[in-house]
Amino acid sequence: MTAKFHTMIIGAGPAGITAAISAKRKGNNVLVCEKMPRPGKKILISGSGRCNLSNETLEDRYYNASSRHLVRSVLDRFGKSDIVRFFEELGVRLYTEKGRVFPATNQASSVLRALEIELERLRIPLELNFKAERILEDKGAFTVASSDGKRIECEKIVVAGGGMAYPALGSDGNCYKFAKQFGHRMIEPVPSAVALVIKDRLCHILQGQRIHARARAIIDGKSLQEASGELLFTKYGLSGTAILDISEPISIAKNRLSSKDVTVYIDTVPFLSQKELGEELKRRAAKNLKREEILVGILPNKLATAFKDLLNGPDSDKMALKLKEMRFDVTGTRGWNEAEFTCGGVDTEDIKGASLESKKKRGLYFAGEILDVQGQRGGYNLAWAWASGYVAGLTE
Ligand SMILES: Cc1cc2nc3c(=O)[nH]c(=O)nc-3n(C[C@H](O)[C@H](O)[C@H](O)COP(=O)(O)OP(=O)(O)OC[C@H]3O[C@@H](n4cnc5c(N)ncnc54)[C@H](O)[C@@H]3O)c2cc1C
Incomplete structure (x- = not known):
């Protein structure tokens, strides 16, 4: 049987989780699929387990991207005070150390737990151990097929499958194929924040x-x-x-x-x-x-x-x-197993800045590290994941 949703999110990392939350808060019927047995694995190891989730000086100038303009558009819609408000509304108290924003608990696991509680509260289905393998199109709708034959129909897809850093935690570049399928150009990914x-x-x-x-x-x-x-x-x-x-x-x-x-x-x-x-x-x-x-x-x-x-x-x-x-x-x-994030990815020139919708395919959106957007160390990469996820989930 094929399940039907308005929005399907591929990847339950920080970008995918915030995309799901914004989609559902907007009133859309949404599902998140995740290839790993649990969501947000990278959140748990971020900031050496403390999760440096944003920075006080969150601005586009702290990012390298094929389109800096796109970064600015996203941060204009969901910027540093929106990120702080988002987490405080989830009950995560924050503090700042040398400009870096951390949870007051100093526990990345409490950030992930608060996000999971919000997913549960909003009754967002999370399909774990579901590796999105193919996207099929029929009469303006999409079907996402998993590697073990499950199929989910949807009108919009947010691809938030991450880059290539720390592949053991789930993101290994396999979602680039969805961008290539629809004619997106790629900036060759290389490891960043690496020894x-x-x-x-x-x-x-x-x-x-x-x-x-x-x-x-x-x-x-x-x-x-x-x-x-x-x-x-x-x-x-x-x-x-x-x-x-x-x-x-x-x-x-x-x-x-x-x-x-x-x-x-x-x-x-x-x-x-x-x-x-x-x-x-x-x-x-x-x-x-x-x-x-x-x-x-x-x-x-x-x-x-x-x-x-x-x-x-x-x-x-x-x-x-x-x-x-x-x-x-x-x-x-050193290689991908030791890099904190990816430099390169889906070329942002082919993505609409205001919504993160593909310029090549209506209804297809990208968010997070899969895009060719890399922030400096200090909370800018997670900030990008929350901000771009939230904006993409609004699927205009
Ligand atoms: C050691 C380390 C420490 C870090 N510390 C910080 C920090 O303190 N501050 C900061 O700002 N940044 C930090 N980062 C970077 C930050 O964690 C990432 O930039 C961020 O997690 C990217 O979020 P994302 O949602 O785009 O991708 P990811 O977190 O990679 O999530 C993508 C998800 O998609 C899933 N997925 C992949 N393919 C499929 C598929 N085909 N079907 C279904 N699911 C799929 C993956 O399993 C994964 O769960 C750190 C990174 C590392 C490795």
């Missing part, structure tokens, strides 16, 4: 060590992005928030454009200027300290020892420069 692969002895020796640093991405001689924060040495290269924050242009360069000349410069002593560091090194050298002792108290002991070879000249300004501009050649990035 870097660097073949350097230092990374190997220092694996597990963390410092506060400033990282800069230089691609084909151009400085493209920089960020301060934690830097983590790993056995395969570099990670930590400073690296994740500069990883997007690097991933595009390496994984999409196959650029050869991709380097990262690390300022290992960001709290001192080069001049101050040079003077400090000179003072320390005058005390006849051993080379492995000179950096003690400036850098963690293991780094002070590992960097001793950099301190083998008479010129302390040059030594300071080496510590302020430590160069690493990037050979690649």
